[in-house]
Amino acid sequence: MLKQFQTSCIIIVITITTTTITITTTITTTNTTTTTTTTIITTTTTTTTTSNFIVCRVERRERVATVHMRKRQI
Structure with a gap:
């Protein structure tokens, strides 16, 4: 079993002026006077406010490695 991890990130920047x-x-x-x-x-x-998120x-993906075996006749 081969386990692969895929990570995807989103950076959100909010600027309020x-x-x-x-x-x-x-x-x-x-x-008169x-x-x-x-x-x-x-x-x-x-005023500037910056917030970062x-x-x-x-995601975890599992792949099954298959091994092919061949029989030989002598």
């Missing part, structure tokens, strides 16, 4: 943009704008104008407030905030955040499958 998340971008968050925050824009804050504040404008205050007062004419002359108060002017200007606030502009722009924030960009990028390896899925393997093992």
Whole structure:
């Protein structure tokens, strides 16, 4: 009996990119006391998450070795 093992693997890579943009704008104008407030905030955040998965499958195959014998006559 000959035993053979066959392994097949699949590598799955999942990449998730998340971008968050925050824009804050504040404008205050007062004419009587002359108060002017200007606030502009722009924030960009990028987050990258990478996950790796390896899925393997093992198959076992058995082969029967046959031996042929011949008879000789003398």
